[in-house]
Each structure stands twice: as structure tokens, then as C-alpha cells.
Amino acid sequence: MNILETGFSGLAELEYGDGDFTIIRPGAHVLCAETGQQISLHNLSYWSVDLQEAYIDADAAITRWKTLQAKK
Numbered sequence: 001m002n003i004l005e006t007g008f009s010g011l012a013e014l015e016y017g018d019g020d021f022t023i024i025r026p027g028a029h030v031l032c033a034e035t036g037q038q039i040s041l042h043n044l045s046y047w048s049v050d051l052q053e054a055y056i057d058a059d060a061a062i063t064r065w066k067t068l069q070a071k072k
Helices: 058-070
Strands: 013-016 021-025 029-031 038-040 046-048 053-055
Touching: 013 046, 013 053, 046 058, 053 058
Parallel strands: none
Antiparallel strands: 013 021, 029 038, 046 053
């Protein structure tokens, strides 16, 4: 059984790796680190391995990166 198809609800906890992620605590979604929007695990495509955070889309990932670069 695919864990993404088991009908979990609520916030999931993930460990983000290069090209994949590991589910630490089952749930239906994670939150975008930039926008705070919910991201269904089925739709999760963007994340930072170094920061261990997810992004709703490429624009949010780039905005987050620019924000962090400006703080350096």
C-alpha cells in the first residue's frame, strides 16, 4: 500500500532528501515555508534539503532563497 493513498489527514512531518522525502509522521499535507499554504503530499515537488522545508511552487522557493540571501 502506498502511504500517500492511505487517507491520512492533518500535518505530516517529512525528512527531505535529494529527489525524495521520507515520511516521519503520516499526514495529508505540509506547509509552505514561504506562504504558509498547505501542500498536499501528492503535489509536493519543491523543497530544500539544507533547510528541511517545503515550498508550494518554484516562485515560493526562489522568493525564500532570495530572502535568505539578503540576510547574509
